[in-house]
Amino acid sequence: MSRTLLVTGGAGFIGTNFVRYWMENYPDDRIVVLDALTYAGNPANMEELRNDSRFRFYPGRIEDFTVVEGIFRWERISHVLNFAAESHNDRSLMDPTGLISSNVTGVSILLECSRKYGAERMLHVSTDEVYGEIESGLFRETDPLEPRTPYSAGKASGELQVRAHQIAYGTKSLVTRGSNTFGPFQFPEKILPFFITRAMQDKMLPLYGDGNQVRDWIFVRDHCSGIATALLKGEIGQVYNVGGGNERPNIEVTKMVLQALSKPETLIKRIPDPRGASHDKRYALNTEKIEKLGWKPSATFEEALGKTVQWYVDHRFWWEEIVNSTRYRQFVKAFYGPYLGEDL
Numbered sequence: 001m002s003r004t005l006l007v008t009g010g011a012g013f014i015g016t017n018f019v020r021y022w023m024e025n026y027p028d029d030r031i032v033v034l035d036a037l038t039y040a041g042n043p044a045n046m047e048e049l050r051n052d053s054r055f056r057f058y059p060g061r062i063e064d065f066t067v068v069e070g071i072f073r074w075e076r077i078s079h080v081l082n083f084a085a086e087s088h089n090d091r092s093l094m095d096p097t098g099l100i101s102s103n104v105t106g107v108s109i110l111l112e113c114s115r116k117y118g119a120e121r122m123l124h125v126s127t128d129e130v131y132g133e134i135e136s137g138l139f140r141e142t143d144p145l146e147p148r149t150p151y152s153a154g155k156a157s158g159e160l161q162v163r164a165h166q167i168a169y170g171t172k173s174l175v176t177r178g179s180n181t182f183g184p185f186q187f188p189e190k191i192l193p194f195f196i197t198r199a200m201q202d203k204m205l206p207l208y209g210d211g212n213q214v215r216d217w218i219f220v221r222d223h224c225s226g227i228a229t230a231l232l233k234g235e236i237g238q239v240y241n242v243g244g245g246n247e248r249p250n251i252e253v254t255k256m257v258l259q260a261l262s263k264p265e266t267l268i269k270r271i272p273d274p275r276g277a278s279h280d281k282r283y284a285l286n287t288e289k290i291e292k293l294g295w296k297p298s299a300t301f302e303e304a305l306g307k308t309v310q311w312y313v314d315h316r317f318w319w320e321e322i323v324n325s326t327r328y329r330q331f332v333k334a335f336y337g338p339y340l341g342e343d344l
């Protein structure tokens with residue numbers, strides 16, 4: 001039987017990749033996107049989907065009960081995937097309260113409507129950052145949640161809503177915790193597209209501290225297939241880590257970007273880390289649990305990075321519109337102004 005998926009945050013980076021992944025692999029299903037089109041949500045990401053009869057877009061916020069309930073009633077939603085969130089750690093440090101309505105209240109409303117309208121499954125997309133940092137070894141799903149930034153605390157709070165609704169009301173929900181994701185359509189303020197697009201313009205790449213913060217990188221398509229696997233095969237009430245198994249320090253990734261674009265390492269500019277000693281040094285995930293469902297990441301880091309760089313080279317019109325906007329320039333100035341001088 002065909003499904004109707006509600007994909008919240010579908011105009012953002014992972015959401016828009018997920019919509020494409022799903023439409024390619026499950027052509028009989030319908031997709032309904034609900035997105036607030038914040039600075040990170042881009043209508044251009046959905047341009048090629050708009051004429052597809054299987055696709056429908058609603059502008060709106062997940063914390064708006066009337067809107068969410070209307071969609072459930074009107075569209076007969078069978079599955080919910082919640083990608084909608086304020087997703088930037090550094091922004092959350094500047095505005096720690098602004099994310100609560102999206103990352104906590106909105107989750108609760110999606111859960112309530114999923115229960116009320118009998119959704120078969122509600123999957124909440126969370127992050128490895130809810131665990132906090134780990135010096136050695138790998139986080140398992142049973143490890144405690146010890147978030148260290150307002151963003152990761154917000155995501156952890158959203159997860160607790162999922163858990164509580166599942167226990168209290170039997171809502172058919174589950175959670176994925178994904179690692180540092182990269183690929184096409186990522187808004188160019190996150191480190192990888194920020195550095196790719198700046199290097200393409202021969203601008204300085206402001207690297208925090210010694211650049212030795214280690215992240216577990218996953219290609220967006222692998223993250224999407226992990227979420228799809230958990231949605232279709234995961235057990236209700238469970239949490240699944242979705243990690244790429246590609247641990248790299250930021251400095252190494254930065255050098256690889258420069259190499260891929262044939263740009264000199266002199267473009268790297270080390271700047272003080274705004275999070276200082278509190279900046280999480282390492283995240284890493286144990287993925288045995290989701291592997292038992294038959295999932296494995298398929299892309300190597302080198303190959304996926306190459307594809308990503310090439311996408312930004314081929315889609316200059318997509319990111320130039322963003323980086324030339326006043327809002328984006330204000331962001332770069334607010335974060336890096338003191339260190340980049342005129343090279344904003």
Ligand SMILES: NC(=O)c1ccc[n+]([C@@H]2O[C@H](COP(=O)([O-])OP(=O)(O)OC[C@H]3O[C@@H](n4cnc5c(N)ncnc54)[C@H](O)[C@@H]3O)[C@@H](O)[C@H]2O)c1
Nearest residue numbers: 009011012013014036037038040041061062084085102181
């Ligand atoms: N990017 C990563 O490395 C990563 C890793 C693990 C998990 N995640 C999680 O995956 C999800 C998607 O991340 P992303 O990188 O694609 O983020 P993104 O910032 O690119 O996209 C978020 C989307 O959500 C929309 N949105 C924000 N608040 C909303 C609201 N209240 N109602 C409706 N729409 C709203 C935005 O307009 C945007 O389109 C997030 O929940 C994030 O926490 C991201």
